[in-house]
Amino acid sequence: MATKHSRMSARLMISPAVLLLLGWMLIPLSMTLYFSFLRYNLLMPGMEEFTGLTNYRYFLTDPAFFAALWNTIALVLGVLAVTVVGGILLALLLDQPFFGQGIVRILVIAPFFVMPTVSALVWKNMFMNPVNGLFAHAAKALGLQPFDFLSSAPLASIIGIVSWQWLPFATLILLTALQSLDQEQLEASEMDGAPWIKRFWYIMLPHLARSITVVILIQTIFLLSVFAEILVTTNGGPGTASTNLTYLIYMQSLLQFDVGGGSAGGVVAIILANIVAIFLMRMIGKNLDA
Amino acid sequence: MARTVTTQRKLVTTVFAWAIGIAIFFPILWTILTSFKSEAVAIADPPVWFNFDWTLENYATVQERSNYFRHFMNSVIISVGSTVLGLIIAVPAAWSMAFVPSKRTKDILMWMLSTKMLPPVGVLVPIYLLFRNLGLLDTQVGLIIVLTLINLPIIVWMLYTYFKEIPGEILEAARMDGATLRSEIIHVLTPMAIPGMASTVLLNIILAWNEAFWTLNLTAAKSAPLTAFIASYSSPEGLFYAKLSAASTMAIAPILIMGWFSQKQLVRGLTFGAVK
Amino acid sequence: MGRITLDKVRKAFGDVEVIPPLDLTIEDGEFVVFVGPSGCGKSTLLRLIAGLEDVSDGQIRIDRQDATNLPPAKRGLAMVFQSYALYPHMSVRKNIAFPMKMAGLSQEEQERRIEAAAKALNLTDYLDRKPGQLSGGQRQRVAIGRAIVREPAAFLFDEPLSNLDAALRVGMRLEISELHKRLATTMVYVTHDQVEAMTMADKIVVLRAGHIEQVGSPLELYNTPRNVFVAGFIGSPKMNLITGPEAEKHGATTIGIRPEHLEVSTGSGEWKGVIGVSEHLGSDTFFHVNIEGFGEPLTVRASGEVSLTYGDTIWLTPNASNLHRFDAEGLRIAD
Numbered sequence: 001m002a003t004k005h006s007r008m009s010a011r012l013m014i015s016p017a018v019l020l021l022l023g024w025m026l027i028p029l030s031m032t033l034y035f036s037f038l039r040y041n042l043l044m045p046g047m048e049e050f051t052g053l054t055n056y057r058y059f060l061t062d063p064a065f066f067a068a069l070w071n072t073i074a075l076v077l078g079v080l081a082v083t084v085v086g087g088i089l090l091a092l093l094l095d096q097p098f099f100g101q102g103i104v105r106i107l108v109i110a111p112f113f114v115m116p117t118v119s120a121l122v123w124k125n126m127f128m129n130p131v132n133g134l135f136a137h138a139a140k141a142l143g144l145q146p147f148d149f150l151s152s153a154p155l156a157s158i159i160g161i162v163s164w165q166w167l168p169f170a171t172l173i174l175l176t177a178l179q180s181l182d183q184e185q186l187e188a189s190e191m192d193g194a195p196w197i198k199r200f201w202y203i204m205l206p207h208l209a210r211s212i213t214v215v216i217l218i219q220t221i222f223l224l225s226v227f228a229e230i231l232v233t234t235n236g237g238p239g240t241a242s243t244n245l246t247y248l249i250y251m252q253s254l255l256q257f258d259v260g261g262g263s264a265g266g267v268v269a270i271i272l273a274n275i276v277a278i279f280l281m282r283m284i285g286k287n288l289d290a
Numbered sequence: 291m292a293r294t295v296t297t298q299r300k301l302v303t304t305v306f307a308w309a310i311g312i313a314i315f316f317p318i319l320w321t322i323l324t325s326f327k328s329e330a331v332a333i334a335d336p337p338v339w340f341n342f343d344w345t346l347e348n349y350a351t352v353q354e355r356s357n358y359f360r361h362f363m364n365s366v367i368i369s370v371g372s373t374v375l376g377l378i379i380a381v382p383a384a385w386s387m388a389f390v391p392s393k394r395t396k397d398i399l400m401w402m403l404s405t406k407m408l409p410p411v412g413v414l415v416p417i418y419l420l421f422r423n424l425g426l427l428d429t430q431v432g433l434i435i436v437l438t439l440i441n442l443p444i445i446v447w448m449l450y451t452y453f454k455e456i457p458g459e460i461l462e463a464a465r466m467d468g469a470t471l472r473s474e475i476i477h478v479l480t481p482m483a484i485p486g487m488a489s490t491v492l493l494n495i496i497l498a499w500n501e502a503f504w505t506l507n508l509t510a511a512k513s514a515p516l517t518a519f520i521a522s523y524s525s526p527e528g529l530f531y532a533k534l535s536a537a538s539t540m541a542i543a544p545i546l547i548m549g550w551f552s553q554k555q556l557v558r559g560l561t562f563g564a565v566k
Numbered sequence: 567m568g569r570i571t572l573d574k575v576r577k578a579f580g581d582v583e584v585i586p587p588l589d590l591t592i593e594d595g596e597f598v599v600f601v602g603p604s605g606c607g608k609s610t611l612l613r614l615i616a617g618l619e620d621v622s623d624g625q626i627r628i629d630r631q632d633a634t635n636l637p638p639a640k641r642g643l644a645m646v647f648q649s650y651a652l653y654p655h656m657s658v659r660k661n662i663a664f665p666m667k668m669a670g671l672s673q674e675e676q677e678r679r680i681e682a683a684a685k686a687l688n689l690t691d692y693l694d695r696k697p698g699q700l701s702g703g704q705r706q707r708v709a710i711g712r713a714i715v716r717e718p719a720a721f722l723f724d725e726p727l728s729n730l731d732a733a734l735r736v737g738m739r740l741e742i743s744e745l746h747k748r749l750a751t752t753m754v755y756v757t758h759d760q761v762e763a764m765t766m767a768d769k770i771v772v773l774r775a776g777h778i779e780q781v782g783s784p785l786e787l788y789n790t791p792r793n794v795f796v797a798g799f800i801g802s803p804k805m806n807l808i809t810g811p812e813a814e815k816h817g818a819t820t821i822g823i824r825p826e827h828l829e830v831s832t833g834s835g836e837w838k839g840v841i842g843v844s845e846h847l848g849s850d851t852f853f854h855v856n857i858e859g860f861g862e863p864l865t866v867r868a869s870g871e872v873s874l875t876y877g878d879t880i881w882l883t884p885n886a887s888n889l890h891r892f893d894a895e896g897l898r899i900a901d
Contacts, residue, residue, distance in 0.1 A: 010386035031416035228502035467665035468639035
């Protein structure tokens with residue numbers, strides 16, 4: 001297998017993928033870095049000049065930045081909490097024997113395949129709309145005042161929508177993991193007299209640990225960059241109540257045309273993402289070795 | 291599970307599981323139902339469930355007013371195009387990493403995974419400007435390139451884990467049997483790799499179809515795929531629930547069906563082979 | 567014809583030398599078994615002969631022709647792998663036909679050889695099944711069939727029986743031996759199981775850490791092991807190895823005596839001991855006897871009908887002509 005010739009051609013075959021990804025990382029990254037030190041606004045072409053750390057100073061002292069940072073963290077943690085806990089419970093339920101398992105499974109995973117813009121619009125209009133939404137109808141039927149979800153609790157509403165999209169993912173993965181659990185282990189612990197809750201705590205949960213790690217890692221990658229859901233529901237508002245970092249930088253760069261400021265924000269986002277990534281890669285690195 | 295469960299308990303579980311399943315699926319079900327209603331029925335209070343005049347009018351209107359089919363084709367071209375391009379680049383890479391592993395193989399794989407950690411917004415500005423200068427803004431080619439690159443690590447990883455499962459001894463046996471590299475690939479490797487490649491293709495099409503950061507930021511009217519087209523419904527005028535529903539149903543139906551067929555492989559692909 | 571000569575063949579993976587320069591000749595028609603503990607380099611050696619690994623130094627000749635740099639397919643050898651390595655997407659027929667198809671044999675010739683192989687290996691009824699539908703033993707036969715139809719100069723077997731259960735293993739062992747008698751083709755067989763080596767081989771090559779410890783017929787290895795390692799490795803149950811004052815009495819660092827060469831008596835003898843565990847096999851009984859001053863209990867073979875049990879005191883006398891003596895380096899001291 002491992003002859004010299006094959007090793008040469010192997011290297012040749014990897015290179016396109018590696019070079020392309022390297023280019024995809026390095027070229028835009030260095031451009032972002034470069035722009036972040038410039039005063040550069042697309043509305044004032046030809047006025048570019050070096051301004052040192054000014055862009056960073058503006059970006060990091062902008063109250064919107066702290067709001068966005070907080071919203072980003074709340075969004076990631078909120079969705080993770082809902083989907084991991086909900087996913088475990090759902091996986092446990094779907095792992096039980098019942099009639100129509102296959103169909104229910106299909107129903108449960110369906111939201112994952114709905115594109116973000118569609119799910120955000122459907123929830124925004126047909127459910128959360130304070131006049132015509134189903135929730136408003138239900139509230140009125142119960143004699144309650146309809147609640148304007150996206151104005152009164154924008155971040156929580158978005159967490160709800162995003163959680164609906166990601167709950168299937170967590171459920172599917174945890175269910176797969178649960179089904180790979182050796183039945184003899186459970187039977188052994190039953191023989192040992194462990195009640196259900198202890199079997200869950202000492203056998204099932206440790207078995208799921210690896211998959212939970214994977215769910216957290218992958219969801220975090222995607223959740224840090226939630227964009228479409230915010231764009232079509234609240235546009236980050238009211239105020240900055242539902243602006244996350246991704247959306248803030250988007251506004252600065254493509255709505256205010258402030259390339260320099262947007263780039264500084266981009267660098268900050270990359271640094272923050274890297275901090276999270278280093279932590280997560282350690283976790284998954286350990287888990288993927290197996 | 292070689293265990294008899296009492297029928298009673300099974301019935302209770304059945305009711306409970308179906309209730310939750312339907313609740314989770316409900317927004318999709320409601321969207322599909324609404325797409326067949328007239329606008330007035332769509333917002334009726336109390337809601338009308340099944341007892342209404344079913345109509346296909348909304349589907350016709352959506353196509354008429356906004357040339358729906360064109361955006362649908364944009365989605366198809368972009369997701370299929372980026373998948374094919376991704377495979378062309380990823381197959382050789384994954385093949386050599388799986389069958390001629392070196393000390394750095396693991397590092398390369400981890401590094402590829404780490405490129406997924408790069409927040410897209412961090413490179414939004416330069417990509418936007420590059421695309422503008424190269425005339426790639428609002429083009430299918432531009433989006434195909436971007437989606438290929440962002441999904442490449444996933445394709446490589448998935449193929450790698452599938453190729454890894456083909457035992458090296460089989461390829462050695464082929465070599466002992468006198469197969470040249472060409473016939474080894476045609477007669478042995480490809481038939482064994484096809485199921486894995488198929489699920490990789492499926493997952494990648496799903497991911498590309500639903501991608502909603504770059505598609506929203508890099509396209510306008512001309513080459514907008516469905517993700518971006520649907521977003522135009524966020525600032526509506528007048529009654530539009532039924533039309534929104536019709537557009538949405540058409541946008542999600544193909545991928546919903548594909549997704550249901552690929553559930554199993556999906557887990558593996560999305561977890562980079564960590565969960566099978 | 568299949569005479570294989572290894573001339574100072576050496577293999578290193580990076581800085582790690584797994585096979586130091588080694589000479590070996592395998593005569594045409596011989597059944598040669600490479601045996602040794604796992605990690606001894608026996609599989610690597612086989613793969614060097616097969617051409618699946620590059621030789622770092624030295625020369626491999628097959629029928630006097632230099633084959634060192636020939637690709638695997640050009641060496642005229644066929645190999646049966648431990649995992650059988652059947653092509654899962656092809657039927658049994660196609661699996662067996664594959665090497666012939668690669669060699670460009672005519673359709674009729676392919677058919678003829680497939681029929682013959684299938685008949686010889688009892689596979690006629692399974693020709694249109696996929697490997698996934700076969701049992702372990704049947705898969706093994708398909709792998710052998712795929713090797714036979716090439717009419718190779720020599721067969722290479724890499725631990726072919728290790729995935730089978732004990733009963734099947736004995737059956738396949740006989741089938742492979744029979745095949746060798748019938749075809750009279752050179753076979754090189756790798757195993758870690760010394761019973762397979764003893765029962766099948768014309769010539770055994772005992773390997774340890776890439777070194778050849780001894781080459782010889784099964785009986786040569788049994789009767790005159792060249793060193794302590796071979797003595798302990800060949801034979802079942804293992805030879806008893808005794809060190810210390812008892813060995814010095816015989817002018818050696820280590821003495822070895824096989825369980826079947828110890829005389830048991832309830833009255834008198836050279837060593838007095840107490841019976842620990844006994845294993846009754848019906849035809850034979852093996853006692854583990856604890857003797858004062860010996861580190862390990864001795865294994866002794868007695869006839870199946872003895873009525874001694876746990877705790878009984880017995881006397882053992884080694885059969886002087888079957889006593890093996892080894893020096894401080896572990897090498898055999900000639901009688």
